[in-house]
Amino acid sequence: MSENNPHQAGRHFLQIPGPSNVPDRVLRAIAQPTIDHRGPEFAQLTLGVLDKLGAVFNTKSPIFIFPASGTGGWESSLLNTLSPGDKVLAFETGHFATLWKNVATKLGLEVIWVEGDWRQGIDAAVVQQHLLEDQSHIIKAVLAVHTETSSGATSDIAKIRKAIDAVEHPALFMVDAVSSLACTELRHDEWGIDVTISASQKGLMLPPGLCFNAVSEKALAASKTSTFPHSYWSWGSMLELNKKGYFPYTPSTNLLYGLDEALDMLHDEGMDNVFARHSRLAHATQLAVAGWGLENLCVNPEEYSNSTTAVLMPQGHDADALRNIILEKFNMSLGMGLGKVKGTVFRIGHIGDFNELMMAGTLSGVEMGLSLAGVPHTKGGVNAALEFLADTA
Ligand SMILES: *Cc1c(COP(=O)(O)O)cnc(C)c1O
Secondary structure, three states, rough: OOOOOOOOOOEEEEEOOOOOOOOOHHHHHHHHOOOOOHHHHHHHHHHHHHHHHHHHOOOOOOEEEOOHHHHHHHHHHHHHHHOOOEEEEEEOOOOHHHHHHHHHHHHOOOOEEEEOOOOOOOOOOHHHHHHOOOOOOEEEEEEOOEEEEEOOEEHHHHHHHHHHOOOOOOOEEEEOOOOOOOOOOOOOOOOOEEEEEEEEEOOOOOOOEEHHHHHHHHHHHHHHEEEOOOOOOHHHHHHHHOOOOOOOOOOOOOHHHHHHHHHHHEEEHOOOHHHHHHHHHHHHHHHHHHHHOEEEEEOOOHOOOOOOEOOOOOOOOOHHHHHHHHHHHHHHEEEEHHHHOOOOOEEEEEEOOOOHHHHHHHHHHHHHHHOOOOOOOOHHHHHHHHHHHHHHH
């Protein structure tokens, strides 16, 4: 709602790369009456949710659900497995990698920080080189962001696993899949990930408020010797109570209703179809950006993410001014440039519950906004996207 225009008809377009649009089915599920979280009905809910979640993470290992944002997932991954002063290896892919590093530093870990330009994913060869040089195995964990939501670059997690194995390094492998889960394939078990971190408000189509840690046997074993103090984030008490469908403290009951519904939707559509849909809509967006003659922040097309596209503004033009015009005129929110790309980048989210016409509307709003904001561009980016969507329908 803008100042001059108190009522705006129709739906707001929430095209930020998370929180994503929450489907009506999920909203209705969340609206059910809250039940006793120590009663029998609740145990059925938890056990069902944990079972269905395993198929999304592709794991048979435990998945812990905390009532928290994704940042809590980072914190619990580190606190449960490591000890004060431990060294971890992390890569500056962008804003989220930087925030995770900051959490590690504040907790008292020593981060070996591989700097980057925020325009590409993690180079597996660089991972391998760092681990090769660490002959005495002082590095206890490798932290990797799967899809760096600030740049729209997705790293090849399977390839990084291979790099770790190639030098037989025993470090734990932790992956932030907050904006990739249920948008891009992720195979927790097969890729030998020790902790996969995710959250509710992106590909899982829920409001913010839940975070996840999927953990391997190796991570669970590490949690037995970790000396960080933790209480709220403890996996141990979660593991015991989850087995019977309960939690050590009051869980987010209504978000779990929503999660159950969202998982049914994903499984009904089929995970491969979900990934293909995201990839196709992402490709339509990439065609539109190229058609406008604008530059994708991510420099490697093979790393373009399924979840979001970060677009560089032409020199001298402010991304936030463009976003404000689009919000004001067309009631659409686009993602802002985060951290050091603030003002120079805007992000188009294509994540979660999302289809062709939503994509077409989103891209149309951007193209109209570019004109209104006086941003130099070529007309017809939307047409290129529409042609592709029609040809591949
Ligand atoms: C959204 C996001 C997070 C989580 O952020 P919160 O605001 O704490 O929920 C973490 N990592 C990535 C890559 C994200 O996109």
